[in-house]
Amino acid sequence: xxxxxxxxxALSVPEGENLVLNCSFTDSAIYNLxxxxxxxxxxxxxxxxxxxxxxxxxxxxxxxxxDKSSGRSTLYIAASQPGDSATYLCAVKPNTGFxxxxxxxxxxxxxxx
Amino acid sequence: xAQVTQNxxxxxxxxxxxxxxxxxxxxxxxxxxxxxxDPGLGLRQIYYSMNVEVTDKGDVPEGYKVSRKEKRNxxxxxxxxxxxxxxxxxxxxxxxxxxxxxxxxxTRLTVV
Numbered sequence: 001x002x003x004x005x006x007x008x009x010a011l012s013v014p015e016g017e018n019l020v021l022n023c024s025f026t027d028s029a030i031y032n033l034x035x036x037x038x039x040x041x042x043x044x045x046x047x048x049x050x051x052x053x054x055x056x057x058x059x060x061x062x063x064x065x066x067d068k069s070s071g072r073s074t075l076y077i078a079a080s081q082p083g084d085s086a087t088y089l090c091a092v093k094p095n096t097g098f099x100x101x102x103x104x105x106x107x108x109x110x111x112x113x
Numbered sequence: 114x115a116q117v118t119q120n121x122x123x124x125x126x127x128x129x130x131x132x133x134x135x136x137x138x139x140x141x142x143x144x145x146x147x148x149x150x151d152p153g154l155g156l157r158q159i160y161y162s163m164n165v166e167v168t169d170k171g172d173v174p175e176g177y178k179v180s181r182k183e184k185r186n187x188x189x190x191x192x193x194x195x196x197x198x199x200x201x202x203x204x205x206x207x208x209x210x211x212x213x214x215x216x217x218x219x220t221r222l223t224v225v
Contacts, residue, residue, distance in 0.1 A: 031211065032211065032213070034213050036216070041221070042218060042219065043203065043216050043217055043218035043219045044203065044205075044216040046213050046214065046215065046216075049213035051211065089155075091214075100146075100158050100161065101146075101148075101158070101205075101214060103155045103156040104155065
């Protein structure tokens with residue numbers, strides 16, 4: 001059974017710092033991995049989607065990497081801003097049961113001015 | 114604007130009173146899913162649909178029903194809600210295998 005873990009559960013940094021959020025999964029048989037952002041009481045906003053054949057994806061200050069063989073993904077946020085404060089979730093789509101995403105429990109990020 | 118729309122955003126109801134949470138997408142996506150989010154448990158899939166008239170159970174389907182009569186709509190039905198169904202619910206859609214998911218804004222349901 002696929003399990004997704006995100007470490008740390010919470011992170012507090014000063015504005016301007018570069019930071020890395022970690023996501024690990026137990027079964028490397030994945031179709032893709034998606035990073036989301038969730039603001040309190042709000043929906044999920046897709047940040048980056050990495051296919052299993054890709055190593056990384058970039059969007060603005062965000063860079064996500066994928067090492068499928070070791071079951072790891074990282075989300076790198078450059079020059080963090082208070083507006084980046086949110087919960088970040090990673091989700092994997094297993095190769096079987098295509099229509100299911102398996103989510104981690106998230107990293108709650110607080111960026112202080 | 115491409116989006117997944119859920120209604121209502123907030124709902125407080127009493128035990129046993131049937132309710133429906135609507136979900137609609139305007140992106141012509143084939144796949145749609147319902148998830149619930151609970152503290153400490155993360156997001157778990159309730160039901161999914163691969164196309165019109167094709168639905169299947171996810172990880173936590175007990176107490177829920179769904180239907181997919183049209184491609185754009187995927188309502189979640191609670192025939193007899195109970196307090197343990199108090200949760201934050203999300204509808205999501207995806208164009209096809211290999212594509213990412215788009216999520217709705219969520220419905221916060223409280224059953225008293």
